[in-house]
Amino acid sequence: MNYRIRKIYSEIMLGLCVFSFILGVFFLFWILGDLFIKGLSSLNLSLFIELPKPPGIPGGGVANAIVGTLLLSIIAGIIGIPIGILAGVYIVEYGNNRLAWWTRFISEVLSGIPTIIIGVFVYILIVISMKRFSALAGGVALSIIMIPIITKATEESLKMVPNSVREASYALGAPKWRTIIKVVLPSGSSGIVTGIMSAFARIMGETAPLLFTSLNSSFWSLRLDQPIASLTVTIYNYATSPYKEWQNIAWASSFILAMIVLLLNILAKYYARRKTHF
Amino acid sequence: MRKNIGERIFKNLTLLSSLIIILVMGAIFYELLIASIPSIKRFGWRFLIETIWDPVIEHFSALPSIYGTIITSIIALILGFPISIGIAIFISEICPYYLKQPLSFIIELLGAIPSIIYGMWGLFTLAPIIQIKIGPFLNKYLGFLPFFQGYPMGVGFLTAGIVLAIMIIPTISSISREIISAVPKEQREGALALGMTQWEMIWKVVLGNAKSGIFAGGILGLGRALGETMAVTMVIGNSPKISLSLFSPGYTISSTIANEFTEAVGKLHLSSLIELALILFFITFFTIALTRYFIIKRIEKR
Incomplete structure (x- = not known):
């Protein structure tokens, strides 16, 4: 040639x-x-302040679903953030052994397991034993999705903290656990916060694990032991319904959801960019 | 003494958190296995090879769902893999340095869009286009192949495969980009100095060096395609049949579960659905575990 x-x-x-x-x-x-x-x-104000209405009646909103998504995320955060961060700390600070290797490996695999399987798992574990669908079950399912993301973010940002910082703290007489809490974690905080934000962005857009854990509801509810509405499940139900006005509400809700998720992602990116590495 | 207590509590808390992660993984496997025992006892190995999924006569088998899962994932890989590699090459080799970060962020955004929104787009925008434009076109010119026979209904294997292809692009391209960027600069310069064209350099040296990593990226994309639920459920058509035609509606493992789980009244129905989840768990667990294992080993070697 x-x-x-x-x-x-x-x-x-x-x-x-x-x-x-x-x-x-x-x-x-x-x-x-x-x-x-x-x-x-199809976006209008009633979407944010009204409850769902039966098809055929004009108006109706997804206010309860927006609140529900927030509540589910908060439950997931309360469970998922501490476990995620602590596991990340274990891998980097205490983990010179097989267990740390396995934790990292299993956590990576867990992050790739289809979320619908996590839904089925939580259904067997919580919904069957409580005998009802509940916000708690939905929150637990989302927290299982959240943990590996936060663990990975914590692990990567703690690895960036140089050893000299740790040694300086030891030299001042601080024990290891205080060094980790007062020196290492604050130094790595921006990476961890970025990880938490992208974890929230991820779980707010999840539908599959909620289908048979928190189910759905057309009323106001903040009770943890009752089914609760979420934006994503509402979108799914409305989109697959034959009613035009429900499909329009599904589009408007998708728009709201996408804006929340993309904003969180962009914020996370901005936050990550802003941080100063050593 | 007080110091020691604090140290012990904190260390054990971190240890506990690590154990929780491993325990959750073990519990997922255990619970799924226990809950699918009724179905395993009733159908045995026939569950994997028979083609009937009928809740009315309580006869269940996984083949239609497994077939749909594999077909849609193959379509997704055939369409999505080359595009992803192209994107990775473009970002790491062709575009100017200051555009690398912003452009890869744009592709990452594609991965941040929730799957339910892909489903909305697939159902209301892509499906009509497949039904009216692309379907008849393929049928007219490639209709002699069994894949493109029949009347396109809009929803079906092809639509699901295309949506999946778009969804796996960010996964594959971001891993490939990282691997490609890790190829040493000296090798590229050496190749160019020997008189290779830029493409020959990329094809023979860069991709040749990065091929195992790119392969791992492809498998991870495949893992995502195999397990994707919502987008597929909305565009696959949901009908448990096996058909060579890509226009025909079908079922995937995840969409079967998503569709029927809350409506399953019979114990056997529920148990069969959980056995489907178990099968999906096995498939994805091993694809992901294997590639992650290789990636981690690679990183440790460096």
Whole structure:
């Protein structure tokens, strides 16, 4: 093959790479654009303050679902954040053994297990023994999804803290646990906060683990032992219903959900960028 | 003495948290296994090879769901893998340095979109296009293949596969990009100095060096496609049948569970659904565990 042909072939293949990137961006904007056009046109105030109404009656909102999603995330956070951070601390600070290796490995695998399986697991574990669908079960399912993300973020940011910082603290007479709480964790905090934010972004968009744990509800509820509405399950039910006005509400809710999730992601990115590494 | 108590409490708390993670993983496997015993006892190995899934006569078997899961994932990989590699090459080799971060963030955003929104888009935007435009087009020109025969209904294997392809792009491309960026600069320079064109350098040196990592990325993308639930449930059509035609509606393991779990009245029905979850657990556990194992080993070696 002479050089000219090789050169042209090279340009064509590089062009294909550029094309595939454009294709990826094209899909992103297509999906987001769709969401903007169909979501914004059905967006109105009653969506945020009203309860769901039966099909055929105009109006109706998803206010209870927005509150429900927040409540579920808070439950998940209360369970998931401490466990996630502490496990990350164990891996980096105490883990010179097989157990730390296994924790890291299992946590990585856990983060890739389909979330619907976690839903089934929590159904067997909590819903069957409580004999009812509950917000608590939904929160626990979401926390299992959250833990590996936070563990990974904690692990990676604590690894960046140089050993000299730890040694300085030991030299002042601080025991190891106080060193970790007062020196190491604050130094790695920005990475951990970024991890927590992306974990929240992730669980707020989860549907599958909630389908048969927290189920859904069309009323106000803050009780942990009762089914609770969430944005994602509401979107799913409305989108697969045959009623046009419900489908419109599904689009508007998707728009709200996407805005929350994307905002959290961008905030997390901004926060990560802002931090100063050693 | 007081110091020691604090140290012991804190250390044990971190140890406990680690154990919880491992315990949860073990408990998932144990609970699924126990809960699917009625189904395993009733159907045995036939569960994996028969094609009937009928709640009315209480006869269940997994093959239609497994078939759908594999077919949609294969479509997703065929369409998504080359695009992901292209994106990874573009970001790490072609685009100017100051654009690398922002452009990879844009692709990451594609991965941040919740799957239910992919489902909305697939159901209301993509499915009609497949039904009216792409389906008839494929049927007309490639209709001699068994894959493109029949009348496109909009929802089905092809639509689910396309949605999955878009969803796995960020996973594969971000891992591939990291692996590609780790190839030493000297090797690229050496290749160019020998007179290779830029593409030959990328193809033979960079990709040749990164191929095991890219392969691992592909498997992780496959793991995501195998387990994806909501987007697929909304566009697959939900019907337990095996058909070669990509236009026909089907079922995947996860969409079967999502659809029927809350409606399952019979004990056997519920147990069969949980056995499906167990099968999905096995498939994804081993694909992910194997690749993670190789990736971790690779990193440790460095």
